[in-house]
Amino acid sequence: MDAVPRTAPLRRRLLVTIAGITAVAVALLIIPLAVAVQRLYRNEAVTKLERDATRVAATAPDDEARHPRPIRLPEGLNERLRVGIYGIDGNLLTGEGPPHSGAARQARDGRLHQRDEHGRLVVTAPIPSDEGVTSVARVGMPERVVTRRIERAWWVMAAFALLIIGLAAFVARYQSRRLARPLERLTAAAQALGDGDFTVRARSSGVLEADEAGRALEVTARRLGSMLDRERAFSADVSHQLRTPLTGLLLGLESALERPGADLEAAVRTAVRRGEHLRDIIGDLLSLARDAAPNRERLDVPGLLEELRLRPPAGRPLEVAARGPLPEVHASASAVRQILGVLLDNAQAHGAGRVTVEASDIGGGLAIDVSDEGPGVTETEDIFARRHSGGVGDGGHGIGLALARALAEAEGGRLVLRRPSPPIFTLLLPASEPMSEPAPEAADDDGA
Incomplete structure (x- = not known):
């Protein structure tokens, strides 16, 4: 299996990219500038030599070709210059220089000429006379003088180029760290997540x-x-909701088996009824767990009340009533069924007397009251707080009411204790907004 190639870190890539672009830009600028400086310094040197050669030619005798004699140099002439007088045949007549000069032979046309000879930059100027051009003044300087000046300029330019590239690399390193650090922190945070x-x-x-x-x-x-906390709480709530009916089912079967002469058929029917109730609870909880988004269909309130009427709390009278026309409500039937189931279980475990379920219109919403004739709860007791149940007969409310309130809030409603004694728990669900009727289409001018 081929190894996956590793890419360079972002910091290195940014550093190499910025420094490389800067180096290319500096090179594109420095190279033409270096060539221009070379030409500038050479032309400047040639211009000075032409001026000096012209001065020498102007002061030299015009009969040097017939009567050669030592040269009398003009004042202020550079001491590093080698000055000589040549004939138009290119041979040295007097002064300093090689025995023969091609540049001197070219000056017979009466113009200035420049060329490199024997490691020197040379300029020749014709010496005017009545007979025409008979001799030539030749002025030369060491070419290394110009070369050294050009090289010094190049070294200065190279130093500035390196300085610019170094500054660019420093800025690139700073920028790469500034850009890479947040991404590295995000990577570490994502890994921690x-x-x-x-x-x-x-x-x-x-x-x-x-x-x-x-x-x-x-x-x-x-x-x-938050989602994980809700999932954990939901798992605990589900465990609590399933444990109570399952415990009742098992206790009923064990009691029928241990009591002599027990009505086994009645015990089985009760167990089947409790098993069906447990199956419905599991189905409702699975439906609530699978719905990632709220599934708020139109709630069949009369059908839901009829289900409660058919399954009253064991050994307790149940009254179910609907007061007047009920508003249309959109909510999850599974959630509302579980909320009412928790309230009925709470009334059976902690209440007394008749259990009443009453649905009514409160103007803008639906209210379902669940009450009993028991002593209720104290004013300061937070019965909706989530806490572990200590088992049957502990006198606490466990986590069922916390689950019921969470389900109510998830459906956009509320679960409140409207009266502590005798207790009345009220489930409030907002009424559905009436759908607006579509506007009638405008009729054509011809009434069609």
């Missing part, structure tokens, strides 16, 4: 995109943490 740490917090980095990604990751972590 994958390991189950939902306390991810985004730190401001000054990079807009990275800050937005960090805030999005923080919001996602919070949502996942």
